[in-house]
Amino acid sequence: MHVKQLHPWPSTVAEAESIQDRLRGHVELTGPTAFTLVAGLDVHYHGDDELTAAVVVLDAGTLAPVEQVVAYGKAAFPYVPGLFAFRELPALVTALELLTVTPGLLVCDGYGLAHPRGFGLACHLGVLTGLPSLGVGKTPFVGTHEPPEQERGAWTPILHEGATVGRALRTQPGVKPVYVSQGHRISLDTATSQVLHLAAHYRLPEPIRHADHLARHPS
DNA sequence: GCGACAG
DNA sequence: ATCTTGTCGC
Numbered sequence: 001m002h003v004k005q006l007h008p009w010p011s012t013v014a015e016a017e018s019i020q021d022r023l024r025g026h027v028e029l030t031g032p033t034a035f036t037l038v039a040g041l042d043v044h045y046h047g048d049d050e051l052t053a054a055v056v057v058l059d060a061g062t063l064a065p066v067e068q069v070v071a072y073g074k075a076a077f078p079y080v081p082g083l084f085a086f087r088e089l090p091a092l093v094t095a096l097e098l099l100t101v102t103p104g105l106l107v108c109d110g111y112g113l114a115h116p117r118g119f120g121l122a123c124h125l126g127v128l129t130g131l132p133s134l135g136v137g138k139t140p141f142v143g144t145h146e147p148p149e150q151e152r153g154a155w156t157p158i159l160h161e162g163a164t165v166g167r168a169l170r171t172q173p174g175v176k177p178v179y180v181s182q183g184h185r186i187s188l189d190t191a192t193s194q195v196l197h198l199a200a201h202y203r204l205p206e207p208i209r210h211a212d213h214l215a216r217h218p219s
Numbered sequence: 220g221c222g223a224c225a226g
Numbered sequence: 227a228t229c230t231t232g233t234c235g236c
Contacts, residue, residue, distance in 0.1 A: 042226095044227080080224095087226075109225085114225090138225080139224095140225090141224070141225045
């Protein structure tokens with residue numbers, strides 16, 4: 001599939017932040033409510049700056065893998081909370097360009113709108129590809145929230161600077177919630193229902209689990 | 220002001 | 227993210 005060009009690439013924190021501030025205006029918060037193919041994306045690090053990016057496309061109905069690709073690269077930016085996307089984007093984009101099918105939704109490992117400048121990895125990947133995207137975080141990042149009730153499907157809003165930027169969602173009963181936020185071309189309701197559907201058996205959505213496994217154990 | 224801070 | 231085994235509980 002085709003992905004928009006990345007350049008110019010930032011070399012300073014200020015440049016990276018200004019790229020986020022500029023691209024933030026391209027994010028759309030409404031879009032499709034159902035998908036045929038969903039992709040999970042993840043990166044595995046080894047050594048100081050080497051990484052493996054993996055994308056696995058699943059049939060949204062059966063959750064069966066349809067295609068999987070890996071790309072090797074190096075972290076493209078130092079780790080700075082809030083600028084995390086700049087580490088992994090080049091390798092993830094390389095992997096996406098290897099796909100022969102185009103997914104209808106990108107399920108990203110990290111945050112989207114729930115980000116200090118409202119433009120996390122999921123938003124960035126959505127804008128670059130033009131595809132609907134959402135982010136799933138494993139730990140709270142920005143904002144405040146009440147713990148959701150213990151049953152599967154329970155959620156509470158994540159509030160940041162007076163706005164709802166995501167949801168803490170209980171995908172499995174009695175298990176720590178995941179943190180869902182919009183990336184691009186998706187509503188918060190749709191993002192929530194998709195994550196709940198994709199995480200029918202485990203805490204994390206199936207596409208992310210597949211991508212995580214592939215990144216750790218490339219074939 | 221200080222510390223904490225997605226992966 | 228990564229360095230790391232067994233163990234408890236559903």
